[in-house]
Amino acid sequence: MSDSAPWRPTASIHALRVRAAVLTQIRAFFAERAVLEVETPALLQHIAPESHIEPVACAAPSSGWLRSSPEACHKRLLAAGYGPLYEIARVFRAGESGARHNPEFTLLEWYRPGWSLDQLMQESVTLTAQILQCPADSASRFTYQRAFLKSGCPDPLNASTEEMRAVCAARRLPLPDETDREWLLDYLQTEIMEPWLAQQGGLILITHFPPQRAAMAKIDPGPPATALRFELYVDGVELANGYQELTDAAEQRARLEAANQTRITQKLAPLPIDENFLAALEAGMPECAGVALGLDRLLMRKLHAERIDQTLAFPYDRT
Amino acid sequence: MAMLSHNQLKQGTKVLIDDLPWIIVKADFVKPGKGQAFTKIKIKNLMDGRVIDRTFKSSDTVAKAEVMDKEMQYLYNDGEHYHFMDPDTYEQVALSDTQVEEVKDWLKEQETYEVTMWEGQAINVMPPSHMILTITECEPGIKGDTVSGATKPATLETGKVVKVPLFVEEGERIRVDTRTGEYMERAKE
Numbered sequence: 147m148s149d150s151a152p153w154r155p156t157a158s159i160h161a162l163r164v165r166a167a168v169l170t171q172i173r174a175f176f177a178e179r180a181v182l183e184v185e186t187p188a189l190l191q192h193i194a195p196e197s198h199i200e201p202v203a204c205a206a207p208s209s210g211w212l213r214s215s216p217e218a219c220h221k222r223l224l225a226a227g228y229g230p231l232y233e234i235a236r237v238f239r240a241g242e243s244g245a246r247h248n249p250e251f252t253l254l255e256w257y258r259p260g261w262s263l264d265q266l267m268q269e270s271v272t273l274t275a276q277i278l279q280c281p282a283d284s285a286s287r288f289t290y291q292r293a294f295l296k297s298g299c300p301d302p303l304n305a306s307t308e309e310m311r312a313v314c315a316a317r318r319l320p321l322p323d324e325t326d327r328e329w330l331l332d333y334l335q336t337e338i339m340e341p342w343l344a345q346q347g348g349l350i351l352i353t354h355f356p357p358q359r360a361a362m363a364k365i366d367p368g369p370p371a372t373a374l375r376f377e378l379y380v381d382g383v384e385l386a387n388g389y390q391e392l393t394d395a396a397e398q399r400a401r402l403e404a405a406n407q408t409r410i411t412q413k414l415a416p417l418p419i420d421e422n423f424l425a426a427l428e429a430g431m432p433e434c435a436g437v438a439l440g441l442d443r444l445l446m447r448k449l450h451a452e453r454i455d456q457t458l459a460f461p462y463d464r465t
Numbered sequence: 466m467a468m469l470s471h472n473q474l475k476q477g478t479k480v481l482i483d484d485l486p487w488i489i490v491k492a493d494f495v496k497p498g499k500g501q502a503f504t505k506i507k508i509k510n511l512m513d514g515r516v517i518d519r520t521f522k523s524s525d526t527v528a529k530a531e532v533m534d535k536e537m538q539y540l541y542n543d544g545e546h547y548h549f550m551d552p553d554t555y556e557q558v559a560l561s562d563t564q565v566e567e568v569k570d571w572l573k574e575q576e577t578y579e580v581t582m583w584e585g586q587a588i589n590v591m592p593p594s595h596m597i598l599t600i601t602e603c604e605p606g607i608k609g610d611t612v613s614g615a616t617k618p619a620t621l622e623t624g625k626v627v628k629v630p631l632f633v634e635e636g637e638r639i640r641v642d643t644r645t646g647e648y649m650e651r652a653k654e
Binding site: 243247319325328331332 | 493495502517523
């Protein structure tokens with residue numbers, strides 16, 4: 147955090163010029179490819195719950211939530227047959243503040259009807275490489291399991307929680323008193339696997355996530371079953387998350403209800419299910435691949451910034 | 466007791482962990498994509514100064530340490546303890562050698578310090594960020610050398626050794642920054 151007076155912006159004029167240039171570049175990229183720029187609501191009356199994302203609630207009379215993602219609205223447009231689309235969307239996630247997090251940030255989200263996950267991975271790399279001015283053929287790929295093993299973590303699919311805790315202890319990574327399997331996997335990922343990705347450097351695609359980590363992705367039954375999901379990393383920083391999108395309305399409803407169940411066990415109020423979103427899936431959303439890319443983090447990498455604040459005119463604590 | 470959630474753990478916050486008071490010297494909020502958030506903190510023990518790392522999950526809460534900072538006068542050192550007094554109530558407290566370790570060279574009788582109190586006992590002392598102190602020992606001054614930027618060591622009346630410009634003389638009073646140990650200027654009488 148800079149020590150300058152709190153009225154002052156935290157991004158330099160140079161950073162804001164780079165931000166403006168990148169927005170222009172993104173719009174040109176999608177215009178060339180005939181992908182439609184859309185604007186969808188940020189203030190929502192219903193929200194699709196996710197297990198580990200807390201939305202920002204708004205008080206009456208315009209009660210509801212600020213979107214944590216434009217995903218549900220985009221899928222309704224896709225179901226209506228509006229074709230490939232993208233949005234440069236300001237999104238909100240309560241309580242997320244840190245070197246790489248601000249409670250309000252910008253997602254570049256886009257959908258490609260009829261595309262495979264592989265095609266979308268390639269397009270994500272092409273766009274990122276263009277903006278960062280690095281070669282587009284330089285991205286390497288690892289499965290989630292292989293990235294864990296290569297970085298010195300235990301096998302994420304088979305290791306016991308004791309083995310995972312032992313690796314943390316050997317590396318002097320402090321552990322909370324109580325940890326479950328899912329928590330330990332997240333911890334190993336951020337504390338061991340991501341620093342290893344940073345050492346490899348450049349663009350890296352992680353694929354074949356365990357089915358428990360599918361969120362809104364289709365699951366390939368295998369065996370072994372894997373989520374048709376990818377994450378794009380740049381120098382160890384997670385930049386984008388993409389899916390072969392789930393089109394089955396019943397399965398989607400079950401996952402939203404499961405997310406609400408997780409909220410209840412965490413003593414959080416369940417969120418009202420977005421019925422319009424589910425109705426759109428029932429009406430028939432085309433097979434498609436979609437991805438969300440954190441624009442502020444992309445700018446951090448382009449500017450070689452240590453903190454997200456350096457890419458934002460005013461971070462939350464200066465608003 | 467006030468409880469803090471993991472995303473309220475910020476640098477400078479005083480917390481109670483393992484029944485001891487600590488100050489957070491560094492806090493990192495971490496959240497993998499689609500995963501669970503956690504906060505990594507580096508904390509310094511307010512009693513003995515040791516520094517450790519801890520990790521808290523999003524469902525964890527941490528108690529805020531109910532510590533209070535009081536302005537107190539330094540009285541004397543009896544060879545074992547350092548004694549301070551509240552100038553309003555005349556209440557006296559004593560701190561051990563290890564508790565004042567880092568600030569020992571800044572202690573001057575009658576000066577006012579910030580004493581941290583926890584559960585009725587004094588646990589930490591902080592000097593004012595700027596102090597005016599007399600130089601008790603240094604090489605003779607070189608008159609007029611205000612531009613070369615060269616420095617020499619000077620011992621202050623409290624025992625602290627700081628670097629001063631060559632033109633400064635023994636017996637002079639200077640203003641120093643206790644946080645960095647840097648010379649600021651000659652004190653105006």
